[in-house]
Amino acid sequence: MNNKYALITGASGGIGKAIAYELAKRGRNLLLVARKENELSTIAKDISTKYSVDAEFIAIDLTSENAVQKIYDWTLQNNWQINMLVNNAGYGLWGNFEDLPFADQQNMLQLNVEIPVALAYKFIPHLRQQTPSYILNIASTAAYQAIPTLSLYAASKAFVLVFTRSLRLELKKKNIIVSCCSPGPVATGFIERAGMQAIAKAAEKFEMQPEEVAKIAIDGLLKGKAEIIPGFTNKFSAKSASILPKRFIEYISSSLYKK
Ligand SMILES: NC(=O)c1ccc[n+]([C@@H]2O[C@H](COP(=O)([O-])OP(=O)(O)OC[C@H]3O[C@@H](n4cnc5c(N)ncnc54)[C@H](OP(=O)(O)O)[C@@H]3O)[C@@H](O)[C@H]2O)c1
Secondary structure, three states: OOOEEEEEEOOOOHHHHHHHHHHHHOOOEEEEEEOOHHHHHHHHHHHHHHOOOOEEEEEOOOOOOOHHHHHHHHHHHOOOEEEEEEEOOOOOOOOOOOOOOHHHHHHHHHHHHHHHHHHHHHHHHHHHHOOOEEEEEEOOHHHHOOOOOOHHHHHHHHHHHHHHHHHHHHHHHHOEEEEEEOOOOEOOOHHHHHOOHHHHHHHHOOOEOHHHHHHHHHHHHHOOOOEEOOOHHHHHHHHHHHHOOHHHHHHHHHHHOOO
16 A cells, blocks of 8 residues: 555544545545544544545644644654645634634634644645645635625635635645635534524525535546636635625625624
8 A cells, every 4th residue: 555645634524524535435545634533433444444545543633732743743653645635624603703702713713724824834845745746725605705794714714715826826836736625505514513503494505515525626626726616506606706896795695694
């Protein structure tokens, strides 16, 4: 078995888990990262049994002290070479900025913004030695416009989108492909963690399945696409946001996510 691995954050459920299975189907060894040890262990065993790949995991809170360094040391100690980094772990918080606990919002920013940046910085020297290599950052259609009641979440994903596009250009000549996938609503644990149960029914109508999103994301990444927006409606709404007057788009987003 080769010692080249894809490192996926937030692989214990939702989109990250689906990406793990999608990559395993395509013969890639996996390093799975999330907090829930039992889930990670079950997924890693199932993947190793079903596909001829190695699947390893580390149970860690990415927002805990030195988490990125610990993950880095873990890969080094085992001599696993990373040729794909999937920055997927993230969550939203629903509510007015001034009403949500500040510490919770800081934690969200840390996970959505600081951790993908820190992981990219840490692993780019390795990705450079394994070319062609890949970075896939998971943003959201929330990245394309302001959303009251999801103010910081939308801003964090706009950061991910712009950062990805810039990094992509910097790394192009080095043969490291960098893509941003921005899903719309997906049937995962996201709604519950964001505290959005009150609008879950409305969101269901637009939801995609994580497996569909994962397939589109990986197809797009391997084709070297800059931005991957799964689903026609999501693509249409993201495009509209760049064409239509901001006031109009913000009126729609305000009514969709009203608390
Ligand atoms: N679902 C949607 O509608 C949607 C739409 C657009 C974008 N997204 C984005 O897609 C990404 C994946 O979300 P999802 O929908 O799959 O949500 P999810 O089902 O809640 O999965 C989130 C994953 O992140 C992990 N995670 C959360 N906090 C963590 C921490 N502190 N340290 C390590 N791992 C952590 C979770 O595992 P543990 O709990 O085991 O740590 C889980 O594996 C996120 O970046 C989200 O913003 C989701």
